[in-house]
Amino acid sequence: DIQMTQSPSTLSASVGDRVTITCRASQSINRWLAWYQQKPGKAPKLLLYAASDLQSGVPSRFSGSGSGTEFTLTISSLQPDDFATYYCQQYEGYPSSTFGQGTRLDI
Amino acid sequence: EAQLVESGGGLVQPGGSLRLSCAASGFTFNNYAMSWVRQAPGKGLEWVSSITGSGDSKDYADSVKGRFTISRDNTKNTLNLQMDSLRAEDTALYYCAKDLYSGNYGDSFDIWGQGTLLTVSS
Numbered sequence: 001d002i003q004m005t006q007s008p009s010t011l012s013a014s015v016g017d018r019v020t021i022t023c024r025a026s027q028s029i030n031r032w033l034a035w036y037q038q039k040p041g042k043a044p045k046l047l048l049y050a051a052s053d054l055q056s057g058v059p060s061r062f063s064g065s066g067s068g069t070e071f072t073l074t075i076s077s078l079q080p081d082d083f084a085t086y087y088c089q090q091y092e093g094y095p096s097s098t099f100g101q102g103t104r105l106d107i
Numbered sequence: 108e109a110q111l112v113e114s115g116g117g118l119v120q121p122g123g124s125l126r127l128s129c130a131a132s133g134f135t136f137n138n139y140a141m142s143w144v145r146q147a148p149g150k151g152l153e154w155v156s157s158i159t160g161s162g163d164s165k166d167y168a169d170s171v172k173g174r175f176t177i178s179r180d181n182t183k184n185t186l187n188l189q190m191d192s193l194r195a196e197d198t199a200l201y202y203c204a205k206d207l208y209s210g211n212y213g214d215s216f217d218i219w220g221q222g223t224l225l226t227v228s229s
Contacts, residue, residue: 001169034215034216036152038152043202043219043220043221044152044202044216044219045219046215046216046217049207049215049217050215087152089152089215089216091215094213095140095157095164095166095213095214096157096213097142097154098154099152099153100151101151102152
């Protein structure tokens, strides 16, 4: 099974900051990686897929990069609405997928 | 607008059974693979099971294989999860989720329901 490891587990930042979250896969997943945002009591929301493709309606301050085993999610200028938990998901392991353990982004 | 609404959660004793359902609307249901993803209280996301648009192929996480059965009724735009031999560790919020792209099997999930809560306890 493909394991996904996110870092850091918790991140404290301020409005306007640029933040980066890393996701590492235990084996190559090419670019089959997605990023989700989850707020308390809500379902996850797809932000990016195929490592760097922005889902429709998602602000352009969110961006993704990487391939193989190392990936990053960057938020260029944090807004108050961005404080949430972020998960990566690999879907190379057809059709099963694995999520990272999550990164909580705190004010 | 695409929408998923889960139902069927509740309190079940260990060893018991329960059937979850997910009603889909706003998209051509039989064109998309569908999945169940769960989240234990205060924990992260765990993929549980997926099924192709036609229902011909199904896959399960090792943690539920042999106990859970995924199915779909494309005439009623409904996804189901039959859960048997339930354990305390199955306690979670269960989400149904739609694949991003039509015809894919193994994809990111662009539409999620609000979740239905399963509690397994005596």
